[in-house]
Structures are given as C-alpha cells and as structure tokens.
C-alpha cells in the first residue's frame with residue numbers, strides 16, 4: 001500500500017478483567033487491506049468511554065463471548081480519521097474526514113481502522129476532530145433518552161428533570177441539549193468543584209452532595225411540591241435511589257449507567273401511589289431498527305445549531321494508555337479522555 005505503512009500502533013486486549021493489566025501497546029500490528037464495501041481510515045483521535053472499560057472488563061452482555069474468539073482484539077467504540085484507501089463497491093472517497101462508530105465490534109484504539117463504509121460518517125469541515133471523535137455514544141444516548149422523556153413522562157405539565165453524574169461528559173451534553181426542548185434540569189454532583197462550570201453550561205440547578213443535607217426538601221421547593229417528571233441515573237446505589245425518590249406523580253426513572261456498581265432500592269409505595277415507571281436505556285437496543293445515518297445527521301444538526309459542544313479533559317498517546325486510564329478513574333474531570341492516533 002503506497003504511503004500507508006504495513007504495520008501500525010494499537011492497544012490490544014490480552015485478557016479480560018483489570019483494564020490496565022489486561023492491555024498492552026502493540027507497535028507492529030498489521031494494517032489490513034479494505035475488502036468489498038470496506039474503507040481504510042487513518043485515525044486522528046479516539047474516545048475513551050466507560051463502555052470501553054466495561055468491554056475490557058468483560059462486563060458487557062454478549063460482547064465478551066464474541067470478543068473472546070478474537071485474540072488480541074482492539075477496544076474503542078468511536079473515533080475519527082480520514083479515509084486513505086477504499087475497497088471495491090464503496091462510495092466514500094479517499095480524503096473524506098469521517099467519524100467512525102464501530103459499536104460492539106470495537107477497534108478505534110489504533111492508528112488505522114479497516115471497516116465497513118456503513119460505520120463511517122462524513123463530518124462537516126468546520127467540525128473539530130475532538131467533536132467528531134465523540135459524536136455517537138453520548139450524543140446519541142442523550143437524544144434517545146430525551147425522546148423517551150418527551151414520549152413517556154409528564155414533562156408537558158412539569159418541566160423538571162433530575163440527573164445524577166451530572167458532571168459526566170454525557171451529563172454536560174444533556175444539560176445543553178435539554179434546553180432546546182424547554183426542559184429544566186436539576187443536576188446532582190458528588191462534590192462542588194465543577195458546580196459553576198455546569199451552571200455556565202446552562203444547568204438550572206446544581207446540587208452538590210457535599211453541600212446539601214436535605215436534597216428531597218430542596219427539590220420539593222424548586223418544583224413547587226411536584227417532584228420531578230423524570231430522573232436519569234448513571235450511578236445506582238444511594239445516589240440512584242435518591243433520584244428515584246425525587247420523582248413526582250407518574251414520573252419516569254431511566255437507569256442508563258452503573259458507576260457505583262450498586263443496585264437502586266425501590267419502595268412499593270412509590271410504584272403503587274405515585275404511578276412511577278422504572279426502565280433502562282441502552283444505546284445498542286435504541287439503535288436496533290433505526291437509521292444510524294438519520295440519527296447521526298440529527299446529532300450533527302444539533303451540534304451545528306450550537307445545542308451542545310462536547311468537552312475534553314485530556315488527550316494521550318496510545319503509549320501513555322495507563323495514564324489515560326488513571327485519569328478516567330479520577331473524579332471531577334471536565335470532559336472526555338481521548339487518544340491521539342496520528
């Protein structure tokens with residue numbers, strides 16, 4: 001392949017379990033030729049998402065069984081790069097900058113990705129790489145959960161939504177995106193360090209658990225006694241249980257993450273007298289049967305209209321992946337950890 005090296009740098013998974021010990025950097029991984037319907041993308045940046053960590057830990061349902069059969073698989077659901085070679089029957093041209101969404105097959109944590117053209121989406125010239133590299137997992141999940149809230153919660157009568165892990169990259173996006181739907185957000189965070197940053201992004205209320213002693217009372221006051229119409233929870237445990245208890249009549253609880261690793265506790269009284277609904281959200285299920293191209297265009301439109309702007313904490317090389325993972329587990333980040341691949 002002219003001007004394209006025959007080998008590249010990649011992170012490969014040697015064993016499931018510990019996300020640091022189970023990984024290694026490989027400097028001589030072969031670059032694969034694109035086959036029919038495939039493109040070769042020279043990667044610029046890739047995102048480090050909590051879901052990548054769960055994949056490496058072997059905690060994603062179905063994923064471990066698939067990936068265990070592929071020795072030395074490369075993690076990474078999403079990233080961005082430039083098409084440098086195309087296989088037969090491909091309509092994307094060489095030189096097109098694309099956002100790459102590999103979903104559960106993973107593999108963006110490497111310098112060159114060979115994949116189906118259907119997993120690559122051209123991005124506007126003015127979209128920075130750091131945006132294109134995280135265009136799917138969190139923005140699509142925000143969009144999916146917003147649709148659920150608008151369809152299945154009493155937001156027409158009560159615009160208040162509570163979210164936990166509000167300082168996460170997704171939480172920050174949700175604060176911004178929900179504005180366009182006239183929703184009001186109450187944002188629960190663990191410590192007050194990033195409180196002002198969230199208010200600046202457009203958060204209506206930020207409640208820091210290290211400052212507020214009676215969250216229930218405060219939320220009752222804010223919502224004029226109604227409670228919230230919907231609760232988004234990425235934590236579970238005590239914090240998720242608190243979010244559940246903040247729901248008003250016919251409220252909707254959406255569990256979409258498990259950062260604490262603990263279950264929520266449900267009191268039958270809430271189910272019986274308040275008519276609440278508890279459900280989950282998983283992007284993979286949400287995408288089933290939908291046009292990814294259409295959804296990605298919706299996200300690009302929202303970004304173009306400045307309805308959200310993803311944030312970045314730091315960018316690391318693949319050689320420095322241990323520091324990147326350490327940073328991922330450090331509290332109070334300001335955004336996503338990315339890998340630089342070129």
Ligand SMILES: NC(=O)c1ccc[n+]([C@@H]2O[C@H](COP(=O)([O-])OP(=O)(O)OC[C@H]3O[C@@H](n4cnc5c(N)ncnc54)[C@H](OP(=O)(O)O)[C@@H]3O)[C@@H](O)[C@H]2O)c1
Pocket residue numbers: 049050051137138141165166167168169170171189190191234235239256257258259260281282283284330331332333335336
């Ligand atoms: N279900 C789905 O399809 C789907 C799709 C996308 C994302 N997600 C989930 O959405 C969440 C956010 O994703 P992201 O990419 O935005 O993550 P991120 O930027 O890495 O942020 C992680 C957040 O989790 C919080 N956190 C970590 N451990 C915690 C604990 N023990 N108790 C309370 N909070 C804790 C952190 O709080 P601090 O700010 O205080 O450090 C941080 O705000 C993750 O749980 C992810 O798995 C789910």
